[in-house]
Amino acid sequence: MNDLAPILMRVAAINPVPDENDLPASAIVGAALLTSIEERTRTMQTQQSQTKRPDERIKRRRGVVIAMATFAVVVVVGASIAFIGSQTSDVGPGATDATEVVLVEDVVTRLGPQSMADTIQPGAELLVDRSAYVTRSPERLDIVLYADVRVSDTGTAPELVTRVIGLPGETIESREGKVYVNDRSLDEPYLMNPQVPMSPFGPITLGVDELWLMGDNRQVFGDSGLRGPIAVSLLRAKVVEILNP
Amino acid sequence: MSSHAHEAAFREMFDTYETSIRAYCLRRLPASHVDDAVADTFLTVWRRRHDAPQGDELRLWLYGVARNVVRNDRRSTERSRRLRNRIIREPIAYQESPEVVVVRNAEERYLLAAIARLRPVEREILLLRTWERLSSSDVAIVMCLTPKAVDNRLARIKKKLTKMTAEPAAVILSPDPPPVVKGGEI
Numbered sequence: 001m002n003d004l005a006p007i008l009m010r011v012a013a014i015n016p017v018p019d020e021n022d023l024p025a026s027a028i029v030g031a032a033l034l035t036s037i038e039e040r041t042r043t044m045q046t047q048q049s050q051t052k053r054p055d056e057r058i059k060r061r062r063g064v065v066i067a068m069a070t071f072a073v074v075v076v077v078g079a080s081i082a083f084i085g086s087q088t089s090d091v092g093p094g095a096t097d098a099t100e101v102v103l104v105e106d107v108v109t110r111l112g113p114q115s116m117a118d119t120i121q122p123g124a125e126l127l128v129d130r131s132a133y134v135t136r137s138p139e140r141l142d143i144v145l146y147a148d149v150r151v152s153d154t155g156t157a158p159e160l161v162t163r164v165i166g167l168p169g170e171t172i173e174s175r176e177g178k179v180y181v182n183d184r185s186l187d188e189p190y191l192m193n194p195q196v197p198m199s200p201f202g203p204i205t206l207g208v209d210e211l212w213l214m215g216d217n218r219q220v221f222g223d224s225g226l227r228g229p230i231a232v233s234l235l236r237a238k239v240v241e242i243l244n245p
Numbered sequence: 246m247s248s249h250a251h252e253a254a255f256r257e258m259f260d261t262y263e264t265s266i267r268a269y270c271l272r273r274l275p276a277s278h279v280d281d282a283v284a285d286t287f288l289t290v291w292r293r294r295h296d297a298p299q300g301d302e303l304r305l306w307l308y309g310v311a312r313n314v315v316r317n318d319r320r321s322t323e324r325s326r327r328l329r330n331r332i333i334r335e336p337i338a339y340q341e342s343p344e345v346v347v348v349r350n351a352e353e354r355y356l357l358a359a360i361a362r363l364r365p366v367e368r369e370i371l372l373l374r375t376w377e378r379l380s381s382s383d384v385a386i387v388m389c390l391t392p393k394a395v396d397n398r399l400a401r402i403k404k405k406l407t408k409m410t411a412e413p414a415a416v417i418l419s420p421d422p423p424p425v426v427k428g429g430e431i
Binding site for chain 1: 264265267268271272356357360371372374375376378399403406407410
């Protein structure tokens with residue numbers, strides 16, 4: 001290993017399994033695994049030798065699987081089209097097949113449904129994309145669900161709906177009733193009308209994995225206003241459609 | 246070879262290489278997937294036992310099979326998550342490459358972020374070289390590349406990693422160009 005360049009040595013040093021002879025429970029699991037492989041291979045052999053026309057059985061089974069898969073795809077696509085077809089307002093691009101509808105009461109009970117007023121009205125349904133932040137980073141002004149782990153850090157934390165205002169590394173400040181990002185004022189046409197001047201805070205510089213989240217109703221003091229910066233890893237979904245009643 | 250002899254040979258191969266393959270999978274998959282991945286690898290090997298090379302190349306060939314199994318696992322994981330919205334219960338950590346999970350908050354987070362940003366083929370070359378400790382020519386066999394191509398890629402990877410870790414903020418912060426304030430006048 002000494003022939004490696006320094007940067008490669010650093011990569012080698014963070015090997016999650018540096019010593020192959022020191023694997024967890026490898027001996028026991030390995031033996032059980034071998035037995036299971038032997039059983040599986042033996043079953044395969046028996047099938048091949050006993051069935052007169054092995055192709056037929058495989059084909060039939062494959063047919064069932066294909067029929068089931070087709071059904072599942074039709075249901076999912078059909079449901080997505082139905083939801084997207086009934087959209088009333090467009091929040092952002094990228095509705096994928098991972099969308100689902102949740103009742104807004106379900107997700108904002110802790111802050112009350114007013115925290116995103118008037119963008120989200122009481123009784124609205126949200127179409128959310130739970131895969132949105134798996135591959136992409138959040139963008140400013142995304143409406144998101146995040147997990148409120150403050151309440152319970154085990155099991156299911158309640159999810160709150162809010163808006164992304166500050167991105168990692170940025171400096172956020174509120175003065176004279178306006179929000180400043182990196183010392184430049186943010187135009188916020190979506191704020192609740194009539195607007196309530198917001199209390200000053202900051203400046204606060206966000207960490208490399210932190211966001212500043214605030215609802216559109218600045219009368220309600222929640223999200224980052226209450227808890228400060230929120231870890232990117234707590235994001236659970238992007239709201240892609242709002243179906244107000 | 247009789248079926249009995251095949252089985253004995255298979256068992257010997259399993260005993261010899263299971264640890265390496267298990268370690269390979271542990272480095273790349275969530276721990277709960279590792280047993281299945283190892284089993285799938287050896288099941289594939291059993292089916293294709295007539296293609297298996299002899300001697301030293303056998304281990305490299307096994308890495309190649311395991312690599313495909315791991316890729317399939319990632320693909321099907323991705324699919325099932327999309328369909329079932331399981332991410333709510335298995336948050337971001339589930340999606341990250343395992344190395345990111347293992348040392349998530351360690352001091353080498355910038356290096357990890359840089360590794361995560363490499364292209365999949367580059368990442369595999371890098372990890373085979375540094376984690377499986379294969380030589381460049383062995384990496385070439387696993388990846389079906391020429392040794393020269395592996396060396397060229399490694400040189401490029403080194404440059405990329407050095408650059409990305411020298412400006413860590415750029416790695417973590419921006420999937421795209423530096424954040425620009427959107428949403429109106431600034």
